[in-house]
Amino acid sequence: MIDIKILNEPLDTTGCIGNATDAACGGTATFIGVVRDRTDGRRVVRLEYECYESMALKELAKIAEHAVRSWEINHVVIHHRVGVLHIGDIAVIIAVGAAHRAAAFDACRYTIDTLKMTVPIWKKEIFENGEVWVSAHA
């Protein structure tokens, strides 16, 4: 099963893991991305995420479909949050269920690494004394 969502509300970790698990799965690998309190020593106040939703959903589906073709896995769940997030909030959950752990770990790693490179989602870091769109400039 592939379960992809972009949500403007807190993410449900237990629900994501549940959707990535069934009786045929020997394990579920997860990656949970959380808002850090500082970047390069600067104190972060909040992050603001936005996305190009129609394209982001298509790119996420491509990643999940590629993962299913490339590894022996049963489920891929990708939930990404947008809007205003504060320190400790969960920004993204990847959960991959498989019969055996190696495939689950590898597909989970592939999924988050590729998401960060190809999916049109952007975050702005708001500091105490300024703000910056992450990765925008050289």
Next chain:
Amino acid sequence: MDINILAFGVVKEFFGSPSIALELQGELTVAGLKEELEAIYPDMKRLRAYLVAVNDEYAEDELVIRPEDEIAIIPPVSGG
């Protein structure tokens, strides 16, 4: 005929708007669109990189834009 161009992230700030209209004169490729945008909004040249999406897909420079296409400017992504 005008084409509508969607902007995201820092590009929205360069444009001062989430979308702009650009007059389509003759045949315009993705590369040609980039040149026009960089002439109007020189800040585009300060980006580490950027891509153009046409109808929800990353587009090659050679692609010819049609009036009915949905065009979006994709600055470096930073999800996760």
